[in-house]
Amino acid sequence: MNSPHVPAPLPLEPPPLARQLSSAGLIPFVLGALLIWLVWPDVQPHVTLALSAYAATVIAFLGGTHWGIAMRADAAGPRAFGWAVVPPLVASVAVIMPAYAGLVVHGVMLLVCYGQDRKLYAAHGYGHWLTLRFRLTAVAAMSCFLGAAGT
Numbered sequence: 001m002n003s004p005h006v007p008a009p010l011p012l013e014p015p016p017l018a019r020q021l022s023s024a025g026l027i028p029f030v031l032g033a034l035l036i037w038l039v040w041p042d043v044q045p046h047v048t049l050a051l052s053a054y055a056a057t058v059i060a061f062l063g064g065t066h067w068g069i070a071m072r073a074d075a076a077g078p079r080a081f082g083w084a085v086v087p088p089l090v091a092s093v094a095v096i097m098p099a100y101a102g103l104v105v106h107g108v109m110l111l112v113c114y115g116q117d118r119k120l121y122a123a124h125g126y127g128h129w130l131t132l133r134f135r136l137t138a139v140a141a142m143s144c145f146l147g148a149a150g151t
Helices: 016-024 027-038 044-072 077-096 099-123 127-149
Strands: none
Touching (some): 027 127, 044 077, 044 127, 077 099
């Protein structure tokens, strides 16, 4: 006899490994922002580029999560896929901007991505990720803003 598939209850928070890896992912943001203020002026462009490139990578990843969720959704529609390509496009432009402006764009984009995630995650049953996402976004965005201020 086939029994109907009963979905497992949704967890109350992300798994410990996801929380640990996410937190570790903040190290390049915080270290990059700190180093911008501490290194010699001739080294600073390299540090700002490293921070900007890392921020762009994370922002592209955030867009990719929307693509992945849209692929699993029953009726995703073109809007979900459309948004998924916006973060990497904006981030790629920000990388080639002067650091004082590009890092601000990254910081703003991280905040915008969080706003989009609040809608998407809640609509698809991933609301338990939002507290972690908020904390990660706050530290990452602040790191970009502080890095921009140090250039």
